[in-house]
Amino acid sequence: MSWFKRDNHEIIVDSQKTVRTEGVFTKCAACGTFLVKAELDANLQVCSKCGRHFRFDARDRIENLLEPGYRLVDLGLRSTDPLQFTDLKPYKRRLEEAQRKTGLNDAIVNAIGHIGPQPVVLSVMEYAFIGGSMGAVVGETIARAVDRAHDTRTPLIVVSASGGARMMEGIASLMQLAKISTALARLAQAKIPYISLMTDPTTGGVTASFAMLGDLNIAEPGALIGFAGPRVIEQTIRQKLPEGFQRSEFLLEHGFLDAIVERKNLKSYLGNALAWLAEGSGE
Ligand SMILES: [Zn+2]
Numbered sequence: 001m002s003w004f005k006r007d008n009h010e011i012i013v014d015s016q017k018t019v020r021t022e023g024v025f026t027k028c029a030a031c032g033t034f035l036v037k038a039e040l041d042a043n044l045q046v047c048s049k050c051g052r053h054f055r056f057d058a059r060d061r062i063e064n065l066l067e068p069g070y071r072l073v074d075l076g077l078r079s080t081d082p083l084q085f086t087d088l089k090p091y092k093r094r095l096e097e098a099q100r101k102t103g104l105n106d107a108i109v110n111a112i113g114h115i116g117p118q119p120v121v122l123s124v125m126e127y128a129f130i131g132g133s134m135g136a137v138v139g140e141t142i143a144r145a146v147d148r149a150h151d152t153r154t155p156l157i158v159v160s161a162s163g164g165a166r167m168m169e170g171i172a173s174l175m176q177l178a179k180i181s182t183a184l185a186r187l188a189q190a191k192i193p194y195i196s197l198m199t200d201p202t203t204g205g206v207t208a209s210f211a212m213l214g215d216l217n218i219a220e221p222g223a224l225i226g227f228a229g230p231r232v233i234e235q236t237i238r239q240k241l242p243e244g245f246q247r248s249e250f251l252l253e254h255g256f257l258d259a260i261v262e263r264k265n266l267k268s269y270l271g272n273a274l275a276w277l278a279e280g281s282g283e
Pocket of ligand 1: 028029030031032033047048050051
């Protein structure tokens, strides 16, 4: 006779006794703390425990930076799928799904408004739309923001969040690098300030063009910023990369950034920077 007897080996899951946490909590990927979603929203998607900056929706970013009464502009453009590209699924379907998910036509939102008393043209990338990749629509929309800044002599801020050029548009996406860089050169000649804000992640063709061309290049803490990914670089140079390579802090230390600014301080920082740059340009 055995001392203990087990009737069966099944574990009975009582759905009445389990608590649904999905949608209420988010686990911080950096420190492992469970964060209440409503509090995370109130804290601008920054972990209250360790300060990790999560990705931030483009429209929430605009709402957070600009004074009430701003206007969203240049929202009408849509990709035509010039290569009729298919990878795991047709690019057309990928676009439709991203449009449904984000409520945007592509990975960018332009706005005009003010930060404090300073007028500004603001262009913000949306990472949730196919990884914030830059195709012809993103490129053209940013170019329009640059032209708008030029024609109205208004400072420009571009907020980057991008995996780089959109491979489904091939050469058409790479041409955007030259187009935006040319427009920015014209803006610089007209002595109109341009501030680039890099957020997690800013990589590939976006880093290789407008993200690094600001009169001020600033970033949020802990953002991945680079051209090629670390794995590709390690395989190419056959060396292990140093700790924290391609993060904001590393880039600041090595002279690629002018400042790292926490999200909660961005609005006041940008307001001060715009006032200071306007003085410098003699306006
Ligand atoms: Zn955390």
